Amino acid sequence: MQKYTLIDLLILGVIAAIFAIIFTIMWTVYYAVEASAGPIVARLLTYGAWFMPAPLAATIIRKRFSALLGEFLPALLESILPTPGGLTNAVYGLCQGLFSELAYVATRYRKYDVSTASLAGALPAVAAVSLDAILFGDIYPLDYMVQIFLAIAVSGAIYGVLAYYIAKGVRK
Amino acid sequence: MSPSQCLNQWVLSTSKPKVATLLVYAIASSGLAFVLRDLMDLLILAIPPLILSIVLIRGRLKWLMLAYLIGLIGVFVNALFFSNTGSTVVSIGSLEIREKALESFTIVSLRLLAIAASGALFALLYSPVEIYRGLLYEIGAPVSIALPIAFALRLMPVIRRDFVEVVFQRKQRKYRTILLNPVHFSSVVGALFTINYERAKWSGISAEIRGLRRIKPTRNFRVGLTDVFMLMILLSQIVLIIAT
Numbered sequence: 001m002q003k004y005t006l007i008d009l010l011i012l013g014v015i016a017a018i019f020a021i022i023f024t025i026m027w028t029v030y031y032a033v034e035a036s037a038g039p040i041v042a043r044l045l046t047y048g049a050w051f052m053p054a055p056l057a058a059t060i061i062r063k064r065f066s067a068l069l070g071e072f073l074p075a076l077l078e079s080i081l082p083t084p085g086g087l088t089n090a091v092y093g094l095c096q097g098l099f100s101e102l103a104y105v106a107t108r109y110r111k112y113d114v115s116t117a118s119l120a121g122a123l124p125a126v127a128a129v130s131l132d133a134i135l136f137g138d139i140y141p142l143d144y145m146v147q148i149f150l151a152i153a154v155s156g157a158i159y160g161v162l163a164y165y166i167a168k169g170v171r172k
Numbered sequence: 173m174s175p176s177q178c179l180n181q182w183v184l185s186t187s188k189p190k191v192a193t194l195l196v197y198a199i200a201s202s203g204l205a206f207v208l209r210d211l212m213d214l215l216i217l218a219i220p221p222l223i224l225s226i227v228l229i230r231g232r233l234k235w236l237m238l239a240y241l242i243g244l245i246g247v248f249v250n251a252l253f254f255s256n257t258g259s260t261v262v263s264i265g266s267l268e269i270r271e272k273a274l275e276s277f278t279i280v281s282l283r284l285l286a287i288a289a290s291g292a293l294f295a296l297l298y299s300p301v302e303i304y305r306g307l308l309y310e311i312g313a314p315v316s317i318a319l320p321i322a323f324a325l326r327l328m329p330v331i332r333r334d335f336v337e338v339v340f341q342r343k344q345r346k347y348r349t350i351l352l353n354p355v356h357f358s359s360v361v362g363a364l365f366t367i368n369y370e371r372a373k374w375s376g377i378s379a380e381i382r383g384l385r386r387i388k389p390t391r392n393f394r395v396g397l398t399d400v401f402m403l404m405i406l407l408s409q410i411v412l413i414i415a416t
Contacts, residue, residue, distance in 0.1 A: 052361070088202050137209075165358075
């Protein structure tokens with residue numbers, strides 16, 4: 001297994017700091033969009049932002065568990081800052097990071113292209129929907145659940161593609 | 173001096189609970205909040221950390237509670253959209269608020285209150301650096317977690333300044349300053365990341381040239397009186413929840 005260099009860890013630190021700040025701001029944006037446009041549009045426009053650090057970290061660092069660490073560390077930092085979500089943020093980060101990592105596991109850590117990044121952005125939707133159902137009681141009729149899941153997955157895929165292009169721009 | 177001021181002085185001046193103790197407390201509270209659905213159980217879970225947070229943290233808690241109250245708007249909208257069934261309780265114009273929506277709102281609000289209060293106790297009683305030291309020396313977190321967190325905490329004021337600068341530049345160009353969609357979002361994150369990627373790279377190179385080595389620190393954890401006090405509170409909450 002490739003070892004993490006000091007620079008890799010510091011890049012993870014940068015991703016953690018940027019996204020901890022962004023995550024804190026996104027709560028307000030999410031609630032504002034939800035109040036004005038409803039829960040499904042809010043999820044479509046904003047949820048992917050919470051999944052973005054995983055494909056960003058993986059595309060930049062290209063080592064095992066970089067997606068997991070990229071997602072978990074900002075969530076842990078967000079819990080330390082703190083936000084009303086408390087330590088559940090870290091739980092969300094850990095679960096979403098694990099699902100994101102699956103996209104790279106599926107390619108045996110050989111492909112770090114745009115399709116893998118979008119899949120790494122979309123897969124955490126499974127964790128998010130499950131945890132939302134357990135924590136917030138977001139369990140609805142099947143058609144609603146499918147709409148919510150699709151909105152989150154599409155949002156994640158879009159933000160995953162954006163993460164890929166940001167990482168590509170930095171790697172040049 | 174009032175009893176709450178005495179307690180505040182005693183805890184803060186003599187011995188704060190260890191970071192590890194409050195982390196265990198916050199994890200246990202958050203975990204229980206995930207599974208409990210009964211109103212009384214959630215009240216038992218939420219009230220003790222809320223009282224402790226008010227007594228021990230005071231001023232800094234206001235902002236968190238404000239964020240919590242803003243969050244409740246979203247919880248209410250969610251309840252209205254997805255759980256508005258049963259008999260009508262309140263009717264405002266064409267909007268009917270039904271029994272299940274209120275029930276769902278109350279349960280989720282209490283759940284969030286328990287999580288926010290225990291999280292606040294953990295996060296606001298210490299400075300971020302104290303939490304980092306606690307993670308490293310008391311819990312023995314791996315370097316791959318502790319080092320990025322330490323660097324992130326060091327970098328956050330700089331990134332906040334960069335963020336304000338990027339938003340200001342967007343404003344100057346008459347672009348939207350609130351990040352409402354993925355395109356706005358990526359233009360801000362892209363700029364922040366490009367600047368700070370260089371910072372991380374050169375900080376890493378500089379540290380490696382100076383011969384920084386990653387040495388695993390020795391763990392040091394002694395249970396104090398306040399740690400026992402916190403664990404007793406947690407235990408009594410669990411006993412009360414089981415009893416009710």
